[in-house]
Amino acid sequence: MDAAKQQAYWKENLTYIVVLLAIWFFVSFFCGIMVVDQLDAVRIGGFPLGFWFANQGSMITFVALIWIYVGLMNKLDIKYDVHEGE
Amino acid sequence: MSILVWTWIITGASFALYIYIAYAARAKSTGDFYAAEQSVPAFMNGMATGADWMSAASFISMAGLISFMGRDGSFYLMGWTGGYVLLAFLFGPYLRKYGKFTIPQFMADRYYSNTIRVVSLCCAIFVSFTYVAGQMRGVGVVFSRFMGLSIDMGVVVGMALVFFYATLGGMKGITYTQVAQYCVLITAYLIPAIFISMQFTGNPIPQLGYGSTITPEGAALLNDPATQGKYLLDVLDGIQKDLGFAAYTQGTRPRIDVWFITMSLMIGTAGLPHILIRFFTVPKMRDARSSAGWALIFIALLYTTAPAIAVFARTNFVKSIHNVRYEDAPSWFKNWEKTKLVGWKDKNGDGVMQIAKGAWDDAKSTNEVKIDQDIMVLANPEIAKLPNWVVGLIGAGGLAAALSTAAGLLLVISAAISHDLMKGIITPDMSEKAELMWARAAAGVAVCIAGLFGIYPPGFVAQVVAFAFGLAAASFFPCILMGVFNKKMNKEGAMAGMIVGIVFVAAYIIYFKFVNPSMNNAKGWWFGISPEGIGTVGAALNFITMYVVSKFTPAPPQEIQDLVGSLRFPGKVAPPSHH
Numbered sequence: 001m002d003a004a005k006q007q008a009y010w011k012e013n014l015t016y017i018v019v020l021l022a023i024w025f026f027v028s029f030f031c032g033i034m035v036v037d038q039l040d041a042v043r044i045g046g047f048p049l050g051f052w053f054a055n056q057g058s059m060i061t062f063v064a065l066i067w068i069y070v071g072l073m074n075k076l077d078i079k080y081d082v083h084e085g086e
Numbered sequence: 087m088s089i090l091v092w093t094w095i096i097t098g099a100s101f102a103l104y105i106y107i108a109y110a111a112r113a114k115s116t117g118d119f120y121a122a123e124q125s126v127p128a129f130m131n132g133m134a135t136g137a138d139w140m141s142a143a144s145f146i147s148m149a150g151l152i153s154f155m156g157r158d159g160s161f162y163l164m165g166w167t168g169g170y171v172l173l174a175f176l177f178g179p180y181l182r183k184y185g186k187f188t189i190p191q192f193m194a195d196r197y198y199s200n201t202i203r204v205v206s207l208c209c210a211i212f213v214s215f216t217y218v219a220g221q222m223r224g225v226g227v228v229f230s231r232f233m234g235l236s237i238d239m240g241v242v243v244g245m246a247l248v249f250f251y252a253t254l255g256g257m258k259g260i261t262y263t264q265v266a267q268y269c270v271l272i273t274a275y276l277i278p279a280i281f282i283s284m285q286f287t288g289n290p291i292p293q294l295g296y297g298s299t300i301t302p303e304g305a306a307l308l309n310d311p312a313t314q315g316k317y318l319l320d321v322l323d324g325i326q327k328d329l330g331f332a333a334y335t336q337g338t339r340p341r342i343d344v345w346f347i348t349m350s351l352m353i354g355t356a357g358l359p360h361i362l363i364r365f366f367t368v369p370k371m372r373d374a375r376s377s378a379g380w381a382l383i384f385i386a387l388l389y390t391t392a393p394a395i396a397v398f399a400r401t402n403f404v405k406s407i408h409n410v411r412y413e414d415a416p417s418w419f420k421n422w423e424k425t426k427l428v429g430w431k432d433k434n435g436d437g438v439m440q441i442a443k444g445a446w447d448d449a450k451s452t453n454e455v456k457i458d459q460d461i462m463v464l465a466n467p468e469i470a471k472l473p474n475w476v477v478g479l480i481g482a483g484g485l486a487a488a489l490s491t492a493a494g495l496l497l498v499i500s501a502a503i504s505h506d507l508m509k510g511i512i513t514p515d516m517s518e519k520a521e522l523m524w525a526r527a528a529a530g531v532a533v534c535i536a537g538l539f540g541i542y543p544p545g546f547v548a549q550v551v552a553f554a555f556g557l558a559a560a561s562f563f564p565c566i567l568m569g570v571f572n573k574k575m576n577k578e579g580a581m582a583g584m585i586v587g588i589v590f591v592a593a594y595i596i597y598f599k600f601v602n603p604s605m606n607n608a609k610g611w612w613f614g615i616s617p618e619g620i621g622t623v624g625a626a627l628n629f630i631t632m633y634v635v636s637k638f639t640p641a642p643p644q645e646i647q648d649l650v651g652s653l654r655f656p657g658k659v660a661p662p663s664h665h
Binding site for chain 1: 157160163164167168170171174175176179293294296297298299317318319320335336337341344345348349370371372375376378379382383386389390393651654655656657
């Protein structure tokens with residue numbers, strides 16, 4: 001991999017990280033803490049929505065975020081031909 | 087069969103399994119001992135990380151804590167899982183690419199300084215000992231409550247077991263034992279939760295159950311037909327308000343404090359050496375990412391169940407005790423009274439148990455019932471009238487959680503001594519055989535010290551747990567992050583940042599916990615940030631200091647910048663041409 005390609009690979013990786021961390025911040029610090037009382041006005045079944053984000057929603061999103069990143073990076077590795085194989 | 091017999095059978099079988107695995111996976115080289123020859127599949131590493139992470143406190147105490155704190159307790163849930171996102175994105179793959187054995191070693195290579203290595207190894211040892219003290223105590227407590235041994239005897243049995251598999255197997259033995267321990271602990275945690283969720287709401291998934299409505303069977307268990315068809319959380323909110331507490335789904339802690347604690351726990355998690363070193367054990371960079379994904383799935387399985395247990399247990403406990411005559415108290419209440427986890431003091435002399443705000447032994451409060459947080463998990467199966475074998479599982483699960491975490495921490499301590507201090511600094515020409523001997527000896531000594539902490543618990547353990555996270559957040563997190571993401575970060579910056587972070591966090595915690603505890607409240611804290619959340623500020627100060635100092639000091643040598651470059655890509659990367 002030459003220097004230009006390395007830079008491009010790293011830049012794409014950083015973009016993924018920034019976007020996914022924005023979601024990470026949104027579900028936990030924003031929905032689960034900062035606007036939790038406002039969200040509580042909405043209910044899903046027995047759960048007030050803000051309470052649900054604080055109790056479960058943020059954790060479920062965290063799991064999804066990691067696996068999305070795993071998928072994106074595996075594709076990126078193939079695109080730049082640095083895939084490590086099975 | 088009785089609960090005691092079931093507990094002995096299940097615990098005995100699980101111990102035999104751990105010993106067998108440890109023997110089969112014993113370490114033959116230092117690579118084996120520190121990093122399991124980098125041959126652990128991502129799925130297994132995720133499971134081992136889960137067991138490593140979930141401690142006696144997660145298993146025994148967390149659901150109970152949350153049941154008292156209501157929504158405020160969510161900072162444990164978000165804080166102790168959110169760190170894995172950071173690990174997967176920012177640390178895991180790059181540490182794996184680096185490929186060596188310890189965090190102090192990474193710090194020393196990246197920041198080309200042995201001083202940093204010494205500071206890092208001291209931090210790693212301090213953080214790990216703080217953490218391990220609670221684990222050995224946890225082992226003793228489980229033995230004494232479920233199996234009739236004394237706490238001290240329990241600690242000794244636990245020590246002997248950990249000694250055997252940590253010194254023999256090193257990382258390899260620990261990893262595969264942790265996989266087994268995860269299976270034991272998660273089974274023990276989920277089965278009672280599933281049963282209880284079915285009883286109350288008819289929904290076998292506890293995560294959904296506590297947001298559902300109460301069935302006729304559930305209402306019968308609660309002795310309150312009026313609750314039938316109502317949402318469980320609404321019923322609990324009502325109970326809380328009747329007793330004079332805040333509604334369960336509402337928070338009372340200042341939001342800024344919750345925010346800072348959550349952040350501190352997240353970045354502290356991502357800076358804990360015993361979790362970071364797990365990423366050295368997988369074969370490839372991509373496995374590091376997916377093993378973080380597996381780890382979080384396995385952890386979230388327990389962490390999403392905990393708030394459900396909290397809600398079921400709290401509702402059930404209050405309904406079966408509050409305003410009930412003592413002679414009519416359920417049998418589990420009287421059983422657990424012997425362990426002093428629950429108690430009753432008839433302050434108004436009416437023979438009826440009343441729960442209210444305040445401490446049960448405080449004459450001014452009308453509260454008459456003592457409820458220890460641990461009872462919510464330990465006695466939950468009995469409270470819900472589950473069969474004896476389910477109760478027997480809880481003991482084995484608690485032991486698995488405590489032992490697996492203790493083993494991971496002891497390995498960090500052992501590697502810090504043998505690899506970083508002895509091989510890295512004092513006698514660099516030591517042979518591999520000698521190093522392995524040192525590693526085993528250090529693990530053995532560390533087990534004994536940890537055991538002493540368990541038998542003679544220093545009173546300050548609970549006080550310094552905030553320290554472990556605060557310190558990890560303010561020291562390792564910023565330095566490793568900048569080490570990977572900023573090629574120009576130099577040793578002067580890292581050194582200054584670490585010192586500022588550590589000193590600030592230590593000073594803040596020592597001041598509020600030891601020097602002036604009377605000020606340890608929202609009014610006394612800076613900006614309303616508690617000592618538990620101060621790691622966030624310490625990390626921010628570390629980042630700022632690093633950045634500023636690095637701007638005024640020479641950039642790192644070219645080979646260090648090339649090393650950082652090579653961490654960012656899989657496979658062999660030719661160093662970029664220099665201009």
